[in-house]
Amino acid sequence: MTLYSIFIIIFAYFLGSISSAILICKILHFPDPRDFGSKNPGATNIFRIAGRKIAISVIVFDILKGVIPIWLGYYSKIPPVFLGATAIFTCLGHMYPIFFRFHGGKGVATAFGALTTINFDLAIVMISTWIITVLSTGYSSVGAIVTALIIPCYAWYFQSQYFILTIIISSLVIIRHSSNIQRLWHHQEKHIWRN
Template sequence: MTLISILIIISAYLLGSISSAILICKILDIPDPRYFGSKNPGATNIFRIAGYKIAILVILFDVLKGAIPIWLGYYLEISSNSLGITAIFSCLGHMYPIFFKFYGGKGVATAFGALTTINVNLSIIMISTWLLTVLSFGYSSLGAVISALIVPCYTWYFQPQYSLPTIIISSLVLIKHIVNIKRLWNHQEKRIWRN
């Protein structure tokens, strides 16, 4: 692994560690998402606290956190193995940010940003899977879980060299959703919109 690859991987983690949800809420004088709602600094909780416009802004920044390091890696022509590790570290930064005592979001948007940059077809299928699930059942967490379960299959079909990093990222997303999975199983999970 080259020095450039190592620097990009470190930068991916540090960029991922910048919590857009917390910073945007602070700038706009919105309650800190770590202390309200689900207490998760992610777009779904922001949607419930501050509405869809702020949630979209958070999603956009979180997607870019995953995409920018991959774009940079492509530009600097690092290896596919290094690109895969970069994607993993972007997500680790978002989930376990060094700037926020390692308490972060669940990594869905950042994972999407990283993986979508690898293949456009993959991004279309990921969005479709998430949207179809959420619109059908109303649970953002269920959309994330189902997407995480099947995205490695999509990756294997479109970009097989990234299968292992995708499996790792999907596993991290599922681990961060364990509480949601339990609530879904017990019919206690809140829908993204009220009934």
Template sequence: MIFFSILITIFAYFLGSVSSAILICKILRFPDPRNFGSKNPGATNILRIAGLKIAISVICFDILKGAIPMWLGYHLKISPIFLGATAVFSCLGHMYPIFFKFYGGKGVATAFGVLTTIDLNLSIVMISSWALTVLSFGYSSLGAIVTAFIIPCYAWYFQSQYLLPTIIISSLVVIKHGANIKRLWHHKETRIWRN
């Protein structure tokens, strides 16, 4: 079982490393998101580059990247320790993809996919806090940052055995939003509904 647990964790990283944002833009001949807009291969930048439909497809794929390895792990009944590792490595793959010179997205949608499989309550809290923040202030990045700080508290309440991986994932999300935090501080961040 340890062998399969390790395999699933490795699979999670490699699946996470498949950047839907970059591949979809390449296939549909949109600009490379790494060189356009915020230069982030994530859904918010894709929204600016290619529009809502393409951005939604990127979000769905990124969610599945987090959910599929976790579902597989649950099906094979691997231990919570390895499930936690699988969750972290899914997000690491998305953020630091081996197939794209370790330059990836910020992991929000992939983290959502992971949390959905851990506990539906966590995914509800995540999407609610993100949506409330974005609707209140207009910044997708601020929604992600606020949610990253909140979600470990709920993980402790709903699924305490996954608190550590949730803290790790949340920390990674905040780290990946470092440039956004600086822009927010200097009032230079772009609101989600602006091009």
């Protein structure tokens, strides 16, 4: 079981390292998201580059990167500590992909996918918090940061054994948003619907 659990963790990292944003832009001949706009290969930047439909496809793919390894681990009954490590490593793969010189996205959709599989109630409050924050402020980054800050509180209420896991994942998401935080502080962050 231990060897299988380690295999799932490694699989999670490599799956997370597949950047749908970069691959879709290359296939459809859009600019490389690492060289355009925020230079982040994530759904928000893809929305600015290629529009809503392509951005949605990126979100779906990134969510599945979080869902698939957790689903495999969960239904294979690997221990909770390894399941938590799987969630962390799939996010690390997305953020620091080995296939793209460790230049990845910010992990929001992938983290959402991983945590959704662990607890559906947690997923509902996460997406609700993100939507309400984005609609209130107009900033995708603010939605991600606010949601990341309060996810551990939700986890403590819904499934406390994953409290530490959510703290780690939330910290990774916030660290990856450090440049957004600086732009917000200097009033330079772009609204989600503006180019």
